[in-house]
Amino acid sequence: MIKFLVKRIATAIVQIFVVTTIVFFALQMMPGDPVLLMLSRDGSAVDQEAYDALEAELGLDQPVMTQYTNWLTDLVHGDLGTSYGENRPVTEAIGDRIPRTLELAAVSLVLACIIGIPLGILSAVRRGGFLDLGLTLLSSLGNSVPVFVLGYVLVLVFSLNMKLLPSSGYVPVARGLDNHIQRLILPAVALALGVAASILRMTRSSMLESLGSESVRPLRAKGLSKGKVYGKHVMRNMLIPVVTIIGLQLGSLIAGTVLCEAVFNWPGIATLLVDAINNRDYPLIQGCMLILSAIFILTNMVVDLLYGFLDPRAR
């Protein structure tokens, strides 16, 4: 078990390193010049002296390899550099934003599980019925409608027409918990529905598989009650693929936040990253990518570990 753990953690670290390296060099290839952008937003002429001075200040006059090793050295010391645009440490800028994104993603995920798992079970139990058919239809729809379309539809219905919820925005908890939660509902639902659809389908099919498996059928024959068979044996078998799909969905959940944050004006890390890219704010882009890829890779690692825990053969 320990060996398995160490192996997985080591792989995760190597993965993160590879991703950040690719991001670093991809940035070098990306057209655009942060120094020009900082000195003149409208494209007017830039004083060469001011340009050289700022370029040197940002360390962009150094060879790419030097910049890379500098970045790595700082990274090892926990320093992600200073954002050009925000004029403060990248860790601070990300620290402000990441809790908001994680909150949105976590609430969505919980919501997706609450919706997806019970409906999946229901669908499997009532296999072939109208309910099953309806849920299958809905889940196909939920899977194929993009977050931003769903987001705008939710705004149109619940905010503009029914005037039940605010259309967008973010209010810190300190300025009112109710205001905070009101603005969390629509983006969380928009983000959750797609994931819930995937969870529903996976729960349904793995439940069916589990119900029909040779290990389960004799249990009923043996005289165990329906509830005991479902609750204890079927559930356990069923959970393995569901845990996997939840883990994998985390990736699309984080990707979905980019659009969701834009549609609902939710000031999380995704909007920070988009701004950073528009400003060619290299340290901030690298910092965001590092954190986002770390979250992605680490959750996958946790899923792997959980998997190993649920199914010893996977260790």
Place this chain on the structure above:
Amino acid sequence: MKARKITSVFLSLVLAMGLLAGCSGGSDETTGAAGESTLAESGGSLEETEAADPAAGTVDTLLVGTSVEPSTLDPHIHSNVSTRFMLQNIYRGLVGYNLEGEIECEVADSYEISDDNLTYTFKLKDGVTFHDGSPVTAADVKYSFDRIMADDSTATYKSYFTDAGTTVNVVDDSTVEFVLAEPCAPFLEYLSLPESAIISQAWMEAGNDIATSAMGCGPYQFVSWDRGLQIDVEGYDGYYKEGLPKTKNISFIFYLDETTRNNALLSGEVDLIDYVSATAVTQFEGNSDVNVYSRQGAFMMLEFNCEEGSPFADYRVRQAVAYAIDRQAVIDTAFNGRGEVLYGFPTIAGQQGYNGEFDNYFSQDLEKAKSLLAEAGYADGFSCNILATSDYSFHEQTALVVQASLAEIGIEVTADLPDWATIFYQSGEVRMDASPYFADEEIDNLLYQGRTTLDETQRNEIYQQFRERALEMSPLVFICYREQAFVAGTYVQNFDFLSGVLSQQAGICLEQVVVNEH
């Protein structure tokens, strides 16, 4: 400079912020529920308590949805119109434009211009204070302009002041003089720019960061900047205009996505939004819950790379382009039919002695365009690139219409539409503030004369000659005016702004805006 060598000939299309001073008046009153104005004016003095008083029927906070989050709060840098809109509430200069488009005193009490037009002496108002309560002195004024003109300054309008050879002298605590090396007719207009803001020397020297915080002497003081979210300002009790500001607090909430911004207004998340596109304006106009404030704004134009050897180095080719572009199609495609064609020079009649003479200097005339091309030796046309951005759909669509128009006279245009940040990189050494490599002694001469001639009649004549020469040489081809629009709930009162260049100074009116209960 990290720049790709430009080998291809290109035209670049940019949004122009015309530098020719603004026009005045003309904007109609668009106040909403005029019947309810028992507010503010009656009270006379507006202490902070009044705004909070429910009996007055007003709300103490104005929520503004702005299209950008500032990259810096430095008032000497003009980074974009939305940031300026916000900063104009915190900072003020010696003089500024009022809502009639006239220059009037702000921090200055009065000013005198010497007979030789080289010395401008300003007397400061008594009791003008920064938001920390310290008085605004002549030394602060000098400090501000020295900062703008410093060698390492990145101030947007640095060259305006350095070119005029400005020196700032402190005469006494409340008197400051600007001495110029040569007469400069638009000098007061320079001082009226929002970027000629007065900053506090003591506050700066205490090591505060002017890019992320603020200390001015305007109607509102800076409270906080919650990154990615909003900037809050609060009315300053010691503001030098009695009874202002009328609304106690303003929150500028960043709504970068246009649809989300529009929805936020409709659902009441914000009271006022900026940068409303032509399509959205059409939709808002049918809605009785909101007021649309639309004015003629900036104009669209083409710049050329006039490098030696490029077809565009020949003025006849540039004129051919001017004759070929279907301007109405640009307005219809890019601006939903809202805008005004520009077949002449972007000066509005009545402005700087312009009588409208050149309004139809060009027309859409493909035959003439073709013959001009033939004269220049390009009877069979040529190919080139046009650079615009896909970040803003109206830029992209304008470029595509230009592409189609030029195809009709045999110029094959490849549209290059990267994101905003890449545009500058692709234009590389060639910057966008004027058609690169274009040089004309006569134009330079006329511009210099215009700046240094103080007699208005003479100056108007010089500018008239300049306009004619500029159209003949066509280093820039003007396409159309687009509108600048704000939309607010009908409960927002007294919001107003000017058209033309001054549409970019809408921030001055927020101090008198009242938000009724809704």
